[in-house]
Amino acid sequence: MSKTILSSPNKEVIIGFDQPFCVIGERINPTGRKLLAAEMKDGNYSRVEADALAQVAAGATVLDVNAGIPLADEPKILADCIKLVQSITDVPLSIDSSIIEALEAGLSVYQGKALVNSVTGEDESLERVLPLIKKYGAAVVAISNDETGISTDPDVRYLVAKKIIERAADHGIPKEDVIVDPLVMPVGAMNDAGLQVFALVRRLREELQVNTICGASNVGFGVPNRHALIAHFISMSASMGMTSAIMNPLHQEQMVAVQAANVLNGHDPNCAAWLKANRPPAPEGEQGSRRRGGRRRR
């Protein structure tokens, strides 16, 4: 049974089949966020700070940090943000870039065991990213596409994932440190997108015993009431064995899906986390009484 351990100086997060679903906050990412991109480029990280705190408060146990801004000094910005986020939160981070120098800059300042997002099945990616993972003792997200692109055939995606795991082993990286992203297509464009992922997740879990991750939002691209669809995709994936997702913890519907999946998969003893998150607020009068140490009126 695979356990992926990530850490910050003060905290360890375990991703695994017998663990609560791991919520990796996706917000610190300038893609599609013009204002954030402009600010980050100028070295103004106030919004990064706010996003970090808000996501942890909403229940993210890992934060993804991405600094992909065109024509910017991505390695420096990514390293700055990693240092900043580590100084104000205690959750482990996912260092997210498609540029090898940025990944290395982020890893070199990171304290603890990071998740690196990501390596693909392309030879160039494998040969450049895996040595870094080994050097820094990190874990890595393995995206199941290769030189031929993203196959619509789930069997091909499975084989790409298997290849990445084997190559990682060649570099001395255990499969516990490889989390596979089976790639989620928009269900509005591909009717069996959900089924494909469910079948892949189950196979990756049962045949390769690896943890899995996904960018959950993609499944709902272009359909109305998409947050409800994404929420059920998360809980259904979790029932098939998905162990983590890069998602927006500020969407309440999606966090309720994670909480429900934890309860129903037996990973929330005595429903403690569910009760804490879903208990209706006490009436103001009662709160007041309690705050003053008074008894409840009958």
Added chain:
Amino acid sequence: MSKTILSSPNKEVIIGFDQPFCVIGERINPTGRKLLAAEMKDGNYSRVEADALAQVAAGATVLDVNAGIPLADEPKILADCIKLVQSITDVPLSIDSSIIEALEAGLSVYQGKALVNSVTGEDESLERVLPLIKKYGAAVVAISNDETGISTDPDVRYLVAKKIIERAADHGIPKEDVIVDPLVMPVGAMNDAGLQVFALVRRLREELQVNTICGASNVGFGVPNRHALIAHFISMSASMGMTSAIMNPLHQEQMVAVQAANVLNGHDPNCAAWLKANRPPAPEGEQGSRRRGGRRRR
């Protein structure tokens, strides 16, 4: 692959692994509804009528009809309600009683192929209900408890289900006409209640190839925000292979769960049902224009 076919004079509903999840409306049931019980006992079925129409409008494709009222003439009331509901809707019905005379009274007036709710693994139940199922060519809900009660061991519940299917076969009832209820416990009382059902549903599907059903509401008994928990239980169960549920279609969250499960399990071609149910309403002016055959303003 099991297909359970239910029918009314004008409509056929197929429950099966490759079919949309079957929503069986649970509202026509006087248990815990004092006003409805008193009215039904007096022969006033206006609320039964309203509940039938509302549930069909909300998306139920089968309606459960129960007339279990203490000290009332249950066979007569059940038969009356079956006739009434069949006269105003065209969905197949589930005839729900623990009294054999009431089941027979309902079956004798039912037009089409009904679902009978239910038989248990108790010898007396098997010997009294199964001949009725055979006589009327109905399908039956098999509840996986026996003389010893409801086992908390899912392996025992599996064996009870298997026994009912075998006994049904002895009576000439094919397993296509037996829908197994693996029994859902409240997760607030039993931490692995969800996991137990998921594992049982998968086993019933893969080893016995039978359709499954559950009373979904029970899982959320006593916990806050229970409709959200029930909703995710429904979609997660559907991903494990559950094919139907007796549930309240008037709870929007639960119907969205069914719609999402159908999309993500590939049973909603082109997301047509999702789009119909979840498309945001057009602004009033536009609706008006369309109704008058006008063009949209740009």
